[in-house]
Amino acid sequence: MPTSLDVQLFWIAFWCYLIGWFLFTVWLGVKKPILTTLGSVLYVLGFLPQTVGFVVRWVNTGHFPMANMYEYLAVMSWMAVLTFGVLTWRYRNWVISALITPIVVMLMVAASLLPKEPSMQLMPALQSYWLMIHVSLASIGAGAFAVAAAVSMIFLLAARDKQDESFKPRLRAPFQALIIIPLALIIVPLLTGLLARQSAVFVFNVITPRFGGGLILLGIYFLVVGFVWAHLAKTESSAVRRYWAGVAFLSLFIGSLVAGALLKTGSIALTEQSPLRIFEFFGLVLILGTVTLFLLHALLGFGSVPAKLHLEGKLLDEINYRAVTLGYPLYTLGALFAGAIWAEQAWGSFWSWDPKEVGALIIWLFYSAFLHARYQRGWSGTRTAVLSLTGFAMMMLSFFGNYFFGGLHSYG
Known part of the structure; x- marks a missing residue:
């Protein structure tokens, strides 16, 4: 069976991101400016076909392409690349940009492992404009959480205080x-x-x-x-x-x-x-x-x-916080409010204790606790970095939970 155009565009984006990540990784060692330039160009060249592929899939199927796990994860990676571009433009810190690229590659690899066949005819439960609102906002919010997790990982690995000069794990x-x-x-x-x-x-x-x-x-x-x-x-x-x-x-x-x-x-x-x-x-x-x-x-x-990266912990902590504050309202509106309205239309109930619904609620409560700890308790640095990574791990478990728990959201 020939590969559809949108999937071909996905693979073009995949290889652009992968090679771009490799160039950024090499730059960390040799610090040649041409590598960051080429890496950035490749991420732009990957972002464009990924965006076009999304539109092509929409046109070919006749519905918003958010009906299966591959499409959801592809949009998560798209949002992660967009956030990568915004952070690169905002902070002009190539080390941070280079170390965010692996999360994009991981999301693309995860998407590549999933079935990519489009759903030409949606089941009745998915035939609603609330599908677009619910899943798009949730996936874009999750993409912001993914970037927060990447920055948090950088913080844990590389942030050093003056008293840490004798660092020997x-x-x-x-x-x-x-x-x-x-x-x-x-x-x-x-x-x-x-x-x-x-x-x-x-x-x-x-x-x-x-x-x-x-x-x-x-x-x-x-x-x-x-x-x-x-x-x-x-x-x-x-x-x-x-x-x-x-x-x-x-x-x-x-x-x-x-x-x-x-x-x-x-x-x-x-x-x-x-x-x-x-x-x-x-x-x-x-x-x-x-x-x-x-x-x-x-x-x-x-x-x-x-x-040896000499990264400023406060800057990484700020980016982590800003990424979470960007993703939180999007995820709240998409995963919870729009999801509940869609569930009432599709299944006749705002809440069904479906595993995916419970997972979304737990994730939302977790990130609510994150923001509360940040605002009211003054948590920052290591604590919020660990929280951000834990929240993203919970999100990925909930995402792939269909394979283990089943439920009303088991659409592929």
Whole structure:
């Protein structure tokens, strides 16, 4: 089947963003101005076909192209690129611009893994102009949250205080939290068959119920690993804890993308129709994220590379705050208010306790708490950076939750 024009334009944008990100990354090391110029040109060249592809898909299908997860994620990445352009123009800081580009690439990679076939005939529930209002505002708001997360990750990795000159991240805490404890957990089901009856995980077409049981245990541990790590690292300096938090979040996102790719290609298959399959996925992400974390730590010169960027923490914190304040009203209007009106028209009720509805409410409450902590409690810096990254992780879990929880929003 020939690839449609809008998808071809998506791939053109994908490769422009990917090559642009590579040029920005090289610039961080060699500081040649021509690289930022070429990188910026590529992001413009990618933004244009992505925008045109959106319009082409709209014309071809005869409806606003927001009917599936691929289209939603594509608009999120589009908003992230637009915000990248605004921040580059506003702050003229190429280091920040260069370090925002990976979040665009991650969103595009995630979109590329999803089915791209357009819905030529919408189901009755989607045949409403409230679809355009609901999903477009929610996705654009989510794109702003994505940029806030990217800036927060930069803050955790690179922001340094004057007293942080002796910065030396040690491996003791991450080794204990990510190697020793998980090995002890996974050995139990491998030897005893614990939870093996609840799992039918396939690895390269071979059923491995005991390994699946181990994934479930690791997935449960995944929910508390951050707290365990924080306890083990409580004697470390604040700069070291910030650095490891940034590496951990970045590894989490990369590990999730790799896990998604393995599931899409069929290399790994989770247990069908199992309420525990979400924990199998978490366990897989924990394994892949752990490998990624130690590789990233090495690629970052064991912590020495981010320290050379000399970024101002206050500026990064301001951008994080402004991106959240941009996304919050858009997400509020789109995900909650317009979503409730659309739900009443489509299903006869403003609220149905659908998993996606509950997820949107939790995310909105979380970002409301973020702004409250910022305004009323004076939170800033590390605290708001961690909150921003946590909120974005919750958003991505809610987005892909269709694969685990089903519900009324399972449109593909």
